[in-house]
Amino acid sequence: MKESLSIHISDEEIQNLNKMIYIQYGYDFSDYSLASYKRRLSRIMINFKILNLTDLEYKLVEDELFFNVFLEEVTVNVTEMFRDPDFYKCLRRDIIPQLSTYPMIRIWHAGCSTGEEVYSLAILLKEADLLKRSLLYATDINEDVLIKAKSGSFSLELMKEYNENYKNTGGLFDLSDYYTVKDDRAIFNEEFRNRMVFSPHNLIQDKSFNEFNLILCRNVLIYFNRDLQNRVIKLFSMSLSSFGYLALGSKETLELNGVNEEFELVNKQQKIWKRKK
Ligand SMILES: C[S@@+](CC[C@H](N)C(=O)[O-])C[C@H]1O[C@@H](n2cnc3c(N)ncnc32)[C@H](O)[C@@H]1O
Incomplete structure (x- = not known):
């Protein structure tokens, strides 16, 4: 299944899912932007080969560890140093x-x-x-x-890009002045x-x-x-x-x-x- 296939999810199904998540985990996603929330749900279902929202709900009820994966996907954690x-x-x-x-x-x-x-x-x-x-x-x-x-x-691999970002903020030094390297990490x-x-x-x-x-x-x-x-x-x-x-x-x-x-x-x-x- 490719993501471009995207799964049809009705607003009513989403409301039921949100109710369940709120009752079991205490998180309220009912005011997340619907279009992007649906895209995220669809992505999770495709990645985990879940065919419909009822099955997703069932998996979330049964499997707390899966809820952490779900949370990570729904809340979007993309970030970088000196972004913009x-x-x-x-x-x-x-x-x-x-x-x-x-x-x-x-x-x-x-x-x-x-x-x-x-x-x-x-x-x-x-x-x-x-x-x-x-x-x-x-x-x-x-x-x-x-x-x-x-x-x-943070991953050492990213430091070259982050150092460029830093310089573009007007930074006069080098990012490596602020961390030590251990294995493949910048600490x-x-x-x-x-x-x-x-x-x-x-x-x-x-x-x-x-x-x-x-x-x-x-x-x-x-x-x-x-x-x-x-x-x-x-x-x-x-x-x-x-x-x-x-x-x-x-x-x-x-x-x-x-x-x-x-x-x-x-x-x-x-x-x-x-x-x-
Ligand atoms: C795209 S990241 C942005 C990170 C950083 N601020 C940046 O601009 O690079 C969005 C972050 O918002 C957090 N987030 C989403 N919903 C939230 C909520 N209801 N309360 C607090 N944080 C939330 C996510 O867990 C995620 O780490």
């Missing part, structure tokens, strides 16, 4: 100098996946001599990715990990847990429907200090509907807003 270098260039040039005015800088990476984004920002903070007074809280719905993020260990220096707190957090169901000067939630909201996107933006608004910054992903189409009076656009292309007082 122009965004990091903008942080370096315009946002980090503003953050330097705070005695203690609190940052929240919501939907941090395996952490590449968190280490990227920590490097920029170090280069601005701000790492020592920064705390980077990094959260994700998926606990497996957080274990990888905490380790600070980032302890000083970065010491400033990071990784913890599970579900943007749909969990509450605000601190007040931040910068929140990054990049390439996460694109998987949610408009209603859920707006609810999450409200959560961010409640979690930002006055004049705190919110950075979304470059593909995000949302205009901060419903809460836009609370935000001022800082950079349209890089999708950065500032919370008004």
Whole structure:
């Protein structure tokens, strides 16, 4: 079976599946963007040769380990270091100098996946001599990715590409200055990990847990429907200090509907807003 065959899934079948997942596992996918959710389900079914949604439901009820595979596929964990270098260039040039005015800088990476984004920002903070007074809280719905993020260990193979990204942000050094090599892994220096707190957090169901000067939630909201996107933006608004910054992903189409009076656009292309007082 090829993915292009794609399996027909009705909205009613999806509702039943979501109900079951919520009851058994406590995750609520009912406000994920339907088109992309259906594509993901179809992909799982093709990969595991599952012929219909009833069989998928049955497998999810029976097999907790399979639920982890399902979660990984549905939540999409693709990430990289210094993803969209122009965004990091903008942080370096315009946002980090503003953050330097705070005695203690609190940052929240919501939907941090395996952490590449968190280490990227920590490097920029170090280069601005701000790492020592920064705390980077990094959260994700998926606990497996957080274990990888905490380790600070990434495939050495990727470092050439990441180093190019880093240079394109205006980086003056070499990424290898920040890690040691062990076998085929690049292990980032302890000083970065010491400033990071990784913890599970579900943007749909969990509450605000601190007040931040910068929140990054990049390439996460694109998987949610408009209603859920707006609810999450409200959560961010409640979690930002006055004049705190919110950075979304470059593909995000949302205009901060419903809460836009609370935000001022800082950079349209890089999708950065500032919370008004
Ligand atoms: C495509 S990755 C983005 C990673 C990183 N922010 C970046 O831009 O490279 C999306 C991440 O959002 C997480 N995610 C999806 N739904 C979530 C939810 N309801 N609450 C918290 N995180 C979620 C996924 O587990 C995944 O790690």
